[in-house]
Amino acid sequence: MKALDIRNITKTYHMASEEVRALRGVTLELEQNEYIAIMGPSGSGKSTLMNVIGCLDTPSSGEYFLEGVDVSKMSDDQLAEIRNRKIGFVFQTFNLIPRSDVFHNVELPLIYGGLSGADRRKLAEAAIEKVGLSDRITHKPNELSGGQRQRVAIARALVNNPSIILADEPTGNLDTATGEEIMQVFNDLHAAGNTIILVTHETEIAQHAHRTIRLRDGMIESDEKNGVLHPTLS
Amino acid sequence: MRYLYELRESLRIALAAIKANKARGVLTTLGIIIGIVAVVTTMTAANGLQNSFKESISAVGSDVLYVTRMPWIITGNFFEYRNRENLTLKEAQKLAARLSEAKAVNPSSYTQRDIKYRANLMEAVTVVGTTDKYIRVSNALPEYGRFLIPQDVQYKRNVCVIGSEIQEKLFENTNPINKRMKIGRYYYRVVGVMEKQGSAGFFGGPNFDRQIIVPITAFIKTFGGANRSFSISVKAPSQEEMADFEYAVIGEMRKIRKLKPTEKDDFSINQMNTLMNAYNSVMGVIVMIGLVITSVSLFVGGIGVMNIMFVSVTERTREIGIRKAIGAKKRAILSQFLFESSVICLIGGVIGLLVAYGVTALINNLMMPASISPFIMAVALLVSILTGVVSGIIPAIKAARLNPIEALRYE
Numbered sequence: 056m057k058a059l060d061i062r063n064i065t066k067t068y069h070m071a072s073e074e075v076r077a078l079r080g081v082t083l084e085l086e087q088n089e090y091i092a093i094m095g096p097s098g099s100g101k102s103t104l105m106n107v108i109g110c111l112d113t114p115s116s117g118e119y120f121l122e123g124v125d126v127s128k129m130s131d132d133q134l135a136e137i138r139n140r141k142i143g144f145v146f147q148t149f150n151l152i153p154r155s156d157v158f159h160n161v162e163l164p165l166i167y168g169g170l171s172g173a174d175r176r177k178l179a180e181a182a183i184e185k186v187g188l189s190d191r192i193t194h195k196p197n198e199l200s201g202g203q204r205q206r207v208a209i210a211r212a213l214v215n216n217p218s219i220i221l222a223d224e225p226t227g228n229l230d231t232a233t234g235e236e237i238m239q240v241f242n243d244l245h246a247a248g249n250t251i252i253l254v255t256h257e258t259e260i261a262q263h264a265h266r267t268i269r270l271r272d273g274m275i276e277s278d279e280k281n282g283v284l285h286p287t288l289s
Numbered sequence: 290m291r292y293l294y295e296l297r298e299s300l301r302i303a304l305a306a307i308k309a310n311k312a313r314g315v316l317t318t319l320g321i322i323i324g325i326v327a328v329v330t331t332m333t334a335a336n337g338l339q340n341s342f343k344e345s346i347s348a349v350g351s352d353v354l355y356v357t358r359m360p361w362i363i364t365g366n367f368f369e370y371r372n373r374e375n376l377t378l379k380e381a382q383k384l385a386a387r388l389s390e391a392k393a394v395n396p397s398s399y400t401q402r403d404i405k406y407r408a409n410l411m412e413a414v415t416v417v418g419t420t421d422k423y424i425r426v427s428n429a430l431p432e433y434g435r436f437l438i439p440q441d442v443q444y445k446r447n448v449c450v451i452g453s454e455i456q457e458k459l460f461e462n463t464n465p466i467n468k469r470m471k472i473g474r475y476y477y478r479v480v481g482v483m484e485k486q487g488s489a490g491f492f493g494g495p496n497f498d499r500q501i502i503v504p505i506t507a508f509i510k511t512f513g514g515a516n517r518s519f520s521i522s523v524k525a526p527s528q529e530e531m532a533d534f535e536y537a538v539i540g541e542m543r544k545i546r547k548l549k550p551t552e553k554d555d556f557s558i559n560q561m562n563t564l565m566n567a568y569n570s571v572m573g574v575i576v577m578i579g580l581v582i583t584s585v586s587l588f589v590g591g592i593g594v595m596n597i598m599f600v601s602v603t604e605r606t607r608e609i610g611i612r613k614a615i616g617a618k619k620r621a622i623l624s625q626f627l628f629e630s631s632v633i634c635l636i637g638g639v640i641g642l643l644v645a646y647g648v649t650a651l652i653n654n655l656m657m658p659a660s661i662s663p664f665i666m667a668v669a670l671l672v673s674i675l676t677g678v679v680s681g682i683i684p685a686i687k688a689a690r691l692n693p694i695e696a697l698r699y700e
Binding site: 106109111112131132135136138139140144146150151152153154155163164166167168169170171172211 | 291292294295298305309607608610611612613614615616617618619620621693694697
């Protein structure tokens with residue numbers, strides 16, 4: 056089964072009297088355990104595509120199958136459930152809950168998923184260990200560095216064992232060295248079998264992926280395999 | 290189970306949010322506190338009034354009928370009652386002879402006189418002329434000394450039994466037994482002091498602690514009896530037979546008065562319920578008005594909470610976006626904010642109850658017996674939670690409906 060199967064989706068916003076056609080027919084297939092980068096200048100429809108893939112938004116037309124399930128016409132609450140179980144978000148600005156400690160931030164998706172306290176503890180601790188923050192488990196986000204915060208966000212994204220990890224400019228707020236560390240985490244996740252979609256405008260970051268899709272004016276401009284081998288595989 | 294985890298998370302967020310904004314919380318809660326104090330105190334005061342009224346008229350006895358010339362509570366045409374014949378002592382004796390099943394039949398008459406002991410004076414004290422049987426129709430007993438005995442009545446002795454308030458004020462709490470005091474222009478010897486019965490005097494009800502009981506014969510001798518109307522108390526054989534017994538009393542009275550079947554009764558039958566009902570209908574209205582007025586302050590407090598909830602939602606738009614992105618459904622966000630407003634109001638309600646507890650203790654000490662009943666407590670807590678839900682619902686719906694994409698972008 057394909058991880059993701061998008062067929063000719065469009066998205067049109069109505070702003071005042073103007074119509075903004077953010078996506079004009081995008082078709083995209085993704086196999087399990089693929090690692091792709093979505094690139095494009097601002098206004099290319101990159102964010103809109105990411106919102107649709109992340110089930111934060113529904114397309115105006117077209118079909119979207121996530122692991123064989125049609126999610127293109129779901130209600131808000133149904134989408135929330137899909138996001139909870141199948142999507143892991145990593146944002147540029149980390150988006151952690153400020154007053155909650157690392158553990159609580161990571162277990163949050165499991166709470167909304169309805170898991171018991173014992174199960175949550177097991178899964179959250181495992182996810183925190185994967186990103187190497189076991190010794191910071193009771194720290195609040197403001198007691199962590201930028202890189203550490205992004206690791207927490209990654210732990211939160213993968214704690215539910217999602218179908219897709221969707222990372223929107225994950226290194227945008229980090230210095231180059233820390234950014235590389237974070238990319239290494241993604242590489243490891245991919246090696247462990249996760250499907251990863253990276254949204255970025257930096258070519259070097261996109262190089263970590265195995266396939267790059269370039270958007271322009273709401274359409275796919277190019278879709279090609281990256282020549283460079285994955286650093287961990289080389 | 291699943292909802293339980295969500296609800297626990299909602300409660301946790303709510304508590305954290307309140308903890309994070311203490312000053313704001315205190316100010317917001319203040320409105321609710323004032324509202325709850327006002328409502329609870331009103332209810333408690335109403336309860337206290339009712340209890341002290343009940344207590345003071347309990348001396349009247351719930352199984353006693355009072356035959357009088359005019360009804361206690363006059364409704365309708367006053368002149369119809371005004372032309373009635375006085376009830377005489379002779380009629381009382383006749384009634385006693387006819388009602389063999391009654392536990393007691395006792396005539397009384399009332400007047401007001403100034404009373405004096407040494408330099409102390411009390412004005413317009415109720416003087417009751419009655420017999421030794423008074424004690425059998427009333428629930429009160431003497432605290433010191435004795436009550437009237439048949440010989441007092443038979444020999445027209447100038448003796449009296451005084452209420453507790455008279456002992457306090459006229460005799461300044463000294464032992465009054467066998468002291469000579471003046472009732473009007475006549476000397477009476479104190480033979481007993483009645484136990485304290487509580488007063489409903491503050492709204493015009495009888496105050497049994499401020500009356501003097503004398504033998505009816507001495508009463509007539511000193512204060513005159515020719516033009517007086519007596520009231521006849523009749524104690525029913527049992528509480529259950531009150532209704533039947535009332536008809537018996539009416540029948541016998543009509544015979545004594547030689548009324549034709551077509552003629553209306555020219556006397557009235559009263560009982561404790563008559564007073565209770567009149568009291569309830571008046572107090573009911575007063576309490577309702579009081580509650581409406583005090584509810585306004587709670588309403589204003591609720592608006593304060595709603596206001597702060599809107600602020601809270603706006604402040605945490607981004608957090609709402611994050612929660613939605615990772616899978617929080619509408620109801621999870623809704624309950625988060627409903628919990629916050631309810632907890633704020635519940636805290637206000639609890640503090641309000643504590644303050645009201647103090648106010649009640651004060652009322653109890655200074656004015657009248659009052660206490661917060663468990664029922665009032667439960668109502669106050671329920672009302673405060675309800676206020677929280679009502680004032681939180683609109684901001685919570687606003688939060689639950691936020692678009693996650695826009696919420697995530699919110700700065």
